[in-house]
Amino acid sequence: MRPSFVEVELNNLRHNLELIRNHTENRPVMAVVKSNAYGHGLLKVAQFYEKLGVNCLGVALLEEGIRLRESGISLPIVVFGGVLPGQIAEYLEWNLEFLVSSPEVLRITETICKSGSQRATVHLKLDSGMGRVGINTEDSASFIEEAVRAEHITVKGVCSHLACADDPENPLTLKQVERFLAAVSVFERLGVEMPLRHLANSGGVLYFPQTHLDLIRPGILLYGVYPDVSSPHVLDVRPALQLKSKVSFYKSIPAGYSVSYGSTWTSERASNISTVPLGYGDGYRRQLSNCGEVLINGKRRSIAGRVCMDQFMVNCENEAIKIDDEVVLIGQHKDQSITVEEISALADTIPYEILTNLNERLPRIYTNE
Numbered sequence: 001m002r003p004s005f006v007e008v009e010l011n012n013l014r015h016n017l018e019l020i021r022n023h024t025e026n027r028p029v030m031a032v033v034k035s036n037a038y039g040h041g042l043l044k045v046a047q048f049y050e051k052l053g054v055n056c057l058g059v060a061l062l063e064e065g066i067r068l069r070e071s072g073i074s075l076p077i078v079v080f081g082g083v084l085p086g087q088i089a090e091y092l093e094w095n096l097e098f099l100v101s102s103p104e105v106l107r108i109t110e111t112i113c114k115s116g117s118q119r120a121t122v123h124l125k126l127d128s129g130m131g132r133v134g135i136n137t138e139d140s141a142s143f144i145e146e147a148v149r150a151e152h153i154t155v156k157g158v159c160s161h162l163a164c165a166d167d168p169e170n171p172l173t174l175k176q177v178e179r180f181l182a183a184v185s186v187f188e189r190l191g192v193e194m195p196l197r198h199l200a201n202s203g204g205v206l207y208f209p210q211t212h213l214d215l216i217r218p219g220i221l222l223y224g225v226y227p228d229v230s231s232p233h234v235l236d237v238r239p240a241l242q243l244k245s246k247v248s249f250y251k252s253i254p255a256g257y258s259v260s261y262g263s264t265w266t267s268e269r270a271s272n273i274s275t276v277p278l279g280y281g282d283g284y285r286r287q288l289s290n291c292g293e294v295l296i297n298g299k300r301r302s303i304a305g306r307v308c309m310d311q312f313m314v315n316c317e318n319e320a321i322k323i324d325d326e327v328v329l330i331g332q333h334k335d336q337s338i339t340v341e342e343i344s345a346l347a348d349t350i351p352y353e354i355l356t357n358l359n360e361r362l363p364r365i366y367t368n369e
């Protein structure tokens, strides 16, 4: 196995789920495992959540749903991504639930199910202010009615997505709740059973109990990371992911010696330079060139020169380094730590992007199974 890898602490995933359950009065949970479980590894994480008794799993793509089914996951799986008519047969074949965002897809689904004597289980997607997909809440009554009347479609849920819930002060979230609740009152008017109402992403879980409703859909918070670095820390979640490697090469260089592409870094004095065998081809961002830090044997060290596709160099000053010494890129070593928040600030992005960009070519290791 290559010496660069992602290490996932399963106990932290368990701890985070428990905190979230306590914080939401034990609301049913859809564990969101899209984008390779935010970099933590789709299958293992999904199997672990299944063992912990979550109610369902959320993914973005049909392909992710199929991979989960192929690996034997039997929990309900909800696919968020847009449904194209040509995919509907596969959703049915693999027993995947999906979001229906338009009357057009609703009708095509009904037609396909009717001709094959099948049933689709869907969640109606309303747009209450995100402006991405879904029927606007104020225009949704006839859509909901048509869905309820469709003979081959089970409306298991009705949902919407929050645009600003990571900011507890933003008034849009309660506006979205209000619009959503007004829209779903149509089910009562039609005299049918209310399907599962779900709204809450991690921000909703943390800051807006009004969004918890019948099912919560946390993603990043399950992995121990806040949806916004600057928002108040109300739950003591623990990051589950570490990114580690090992020194693959080292050498002493004299003063005035340049390192890596473009020669953007030059030593001021004689220094020990270590090479770490991972790079932007693994999702370790090139913006970290000349500014990121890593822990080598527990000490913070600066990246020297540009991050390459598969390697980068670190200035270890006058410390004697050996091949195989431990490098922590994200995570902790004794009292030192480097967080995904630190990396994402340097790379001018958000933790979501850093985590989901960790390439599949990095092996995943799980501790405390």
Ligand SMILES: *Cc1c(COP(=O)(O)O)cnc(C)c1O
Pocket (backbone or CB within 6 Å): 032, 034, 080, 161, 200, 201, 202, 203, 217, 218, 219, 220, 221, 227
């Ligand atoms: C990604 C996603 C979530 C989870 O979002 P987090 O901010 O990671 O909690 C929930 N619902 C939908 C529809 C999503 O696409």
